[in-house]
Amino acid sequence: MKINIAIDGPSAAGKSTIAKRLGAKLGYVHLDTGAMYRCTALKCVRSGIALDDEKAVCDMLKETEIVLTPEGGVFLDGEDVSLAIRADEISMAASKVSALKQVRADLVARQQEMARAGGFIMDGRDIGTVVLKDAEVKIFMTASPEARAMRRYKQNIEKGIETSDVETIAEEIRKRDYDDTHRENSPLRKADDATEIDTSDMTIDEVVDRIYSLALPFLQKEE
Ligand code: DC
Numbered sequence: 106m107k108i109n110i111a112i113d114g115p116s117a118a119g120k121s122t123i124a125k126r127l128g129a130k131l132g133y134v135h136l137d138t139g140a141m142y143r144c145t146a147l148k149c150v151r152s153g154i155a156l157d158d159e160k161a162v163c164d165m166l167k168e169t170e171i172v173l174t175p176e177g178g179v180f181l182d183g184e185d186v187s188l189a190i191r192a193d194e195i196s197m198a199a200s201k202v203s204a205l206k207q208v209r210a211d212l213v214a215r216q217q218e219m220a221r222a223g224g225f226i227m228d229g230r231d232i233g234t235v236v237l238k239d240a241e242v243k244i245f246m247t248a249s250p251e252a253r254a255m256r257r258y259k260q261n262i263e264k265g266i267e268t269s270d271v272e273t274i275a276e277e278i279r280k281r282d283y284d285d286t287h288r289e290n291s292p293l294r295k296a297d298d299a300t301e302i303d304t305s306d307m308t309i310d311e312v313v314d315r316i317y318s319l320a321l322p323f324l325q326k327e328e
Contacts, residue, residue, distance in 0.1 A: 107224035108323045111232035114246035117253035120228040126313045134175045138229035143190035144171045144181045146198035156201040163207045200281045204288040233296035241323045243299035252305045
């Protein structure tokens with residue numbers, strides 16, 4: 106049986122990049138749970154559903170298919186929205202819908218179902234504390250707001266996504282950090298048994314190696 110690896114932390118701490126690399130190294134599948142909240146937000150914005158109308162958002166979700174492919178594609182009701190969900194407006198909207206209890210219940214159930222077979226690296230905010238409480242390896246990844254804003258800015262440019270300047274991104278990151286850590290339902294927090302890694306001054310390879318070394322004892326037990 107393969108293990109599961111949970112990676113939590115604030116936005117733009119490098120979770121997805123690291124999870125993707127680690128997935129390739131281990132032959133594990135990376136599941137970016139933030140993409141599911143982003144899909145929910147995108148559909149709300151497109152259909153004019155208020156981001157705080159819990160019932161309307163949940164009813165909409167019941168009729169919504171979100172597919173995350175092992176290659177990193179994100180499909181909302183069959184449409185490839187991999188880029189559309191990364192717009193700054195959708196980041197803020199995703200933070201809002203992610204505060205709704207029933208929305209979380211719906212998406213968490215989907216995530217738990219996906220990871221049942223093991224072999225997943227799941228990144229998000231509540232993976233170690235709620236979604237995969239039994240994950241063999243739990244990481245809490247952080248980085249300074251400045252380092253995170255610069256990374257997000259560069260990433261937007263590389264991907265050709267319309268982007269705000271670094272200062273605006275840093276401001277949005279601070280606001281989202283505050284909202285994500287202060288919300289009532291499953292706020293972002295480090296699981297008691299998670300290992301904290303501050304990636305501000307680490308290279309991608311160094312972070313991947315660190316997590317790999319934490320996972321190694323469990324991987325050696327895999328059949
Ligand atoms: O990781 P991200 O920036 O793509 O996440 C988008 C939003 O979704 C973020 O503001 C917090 C929320 N989120 C969450 O509440 N729980 C998760 N497991 C993943 C993301």
